[in-house]
Amino acid sequence: MNSYQRICFNIIGERLKAKRDDFLFLRNDMMRARMTVPFEAYLATAYITSILIGLIFGALIGFATYLFRLPDLLVYYGQLPDFIIALNPFKALIGGIIVMVVCLVVFGGITYAIFLIYPGIMAGERKRNIDATLPYAINYITAMSTAGITPAEVFRLLGQSKIYGESAVEARYIAREIDIFGKDLLDSLRIAGQYTPSSRMREFLQGASASISAGSNLTEYFRAKSEQYTRENRMEQKTFLETLGLISESYVTALVAGTLFLIILQSIMSTISGETDPLFLYAVIYAVIPLGSIMFVILISSMTPEV
Numbered sequence: 001m002n003s004y005q006r007i008c009f010n011i012i013g014e015r016l017k018a019k020r021d022d023f024l025f026l027r028n029d030m031m032r033a034r035m036t037v038p039f040e041a042y043l044a045t046a047y048i049t050s051i052l053i054g055l056i057f058g059a060l061i062g063f064a065t066y067l068f069r070l071p072d073l074l075v076y077y078g079q080l081p082d083f084i085i086a087l088n089p090f091k092a093l094i095g096g097i098i099v100m101v102v103c104l105v106v107f108g109g110i111t112y113a114i115f116l117i118y119p120g121i122m123a124g125e126r127k128r129n130i131d132a133t134l135p136y137a138i139n140y141i142t143a144m145s146t147a148g149i150t151p152a153e154v155f156r157l158l159g160q161s162k163i164y165g166e167s168a169v170e171a172r173y174i175a176r177e178i179d180i181f182g183k184d185l186l187d188s189l190r191i192a193g194q195y196t197p198s199s200r201m202r203e204f205l206q207g208a209s210a211s212i213s214a215g216s217n218l219t220e221y222f223r224a225k226s227e228q229y230t231r232e233n234r235m236e237q238k239t240f241l242e243t244l245g246l247i248s249e250s251y252v253t254a255l256v257a258g259t260l261f262l263i264i265l266q267s268i269m270s271t272i273s274g275e276t277d278p279l280f281l282y283a284v285i286y287a288v289i290p291l292g293s294i295m296f297v298i299l300i301s302s303m304t305p306e307v
Contacts, residue, residue, distance in 0.1 A: 001041050008048045009041040016040045016047075029119035032197040033126060034169060046115035054108025062100030066092050123197040129166040130198035135229035137167035138204065142222040151208070151218055152178055152185050170196055174205075186212055200229070240303070247300060255292045259284055 001009070017040055020027065027039050035042070069092045137158060144154045158164065159172030170192055177188035186209055193205035204225055211221040266280050
């Protein structure tokens with residue numbers, strides 16, 4: 001918690017403790033995102049920041065509205081009540097106040113909404129990272145367990161590694177429950193599985209907990225899950241490459257051959273008809289091709305698995 005969040009918490013944080021049940025979704029998202037900011041401090045920061053942003057934009061836009069007398073541009077030719085006609089000399093001031101209030105609500109509401117959805121976005125990013133690194137993390141766990149290292153120490157060593165991304169972070173929280181809060185391995189696995197954003201990690205931790213409870217060979221369980229996730233990872237990579245090949249063919253067909261055909265066709269039609277306005281060519285060259293290329297880049301980036 002930084003100094004700004006601490007200031008916000010000192011202002012209204014204590015009053016927000018009663019709202020914990022009203023923001024259960026936000027608390028769960030914060031837990032899945034592994035955010036270290038307390039819930040009350042985060043919500044207090046959201047409230048105060050939304051008000052400040054709304055006031056700043058409202059004051060700036062309202063002052064600009066009054067300074068440039070933008071309400072004077074509005075002309076109404078119908079009949080108006082007498083009290084509105086009497087307020088006509090103050091039209092610029094009233095218009096600036098109305099604009100300021102509207103901007104306060106709009107910009108403050110947008111800022112508040114961003115604060116509410118941000119933990120969910122971070123949890124989604126962690127889920128993708130966990131799913132991408134989990135097969136390699138389980139291979140590491142299997143190797144350590146085969147060497148005779150205890151399960152608690154295996155997760156502790158995994159948490160200390162920096163090459164397994166968010167999977168190591170989940171293991172670090174398991175080790176924290178054991179070392180700091182004094183819980184046993186079963187409770188630590190249950191708590192970590194409850195709040196992890198990845199369903200694959202949750203399944204793995206629940207299976208490990210069940211294996212320990214049943215007294216079965218945990219090393220064999222790790223080895224079986226390692227083989228399973230390795231096969232799944234190989235199939236996902238194969239599917240991704242096939243989809244990438246399909247997208248590349250679509251790109252060549254639509255944005256290379258297709259736009260080239262349109263340019264040639266339009267040039268021929270313009271020559272035949274004697275038209276001199278190249279508006280369609282400008283639209284294809286400066287709008288269709290760049291926007292289409294950006295769309296394909298975003299599509300490929302969104303579906304590319306993390307490594």
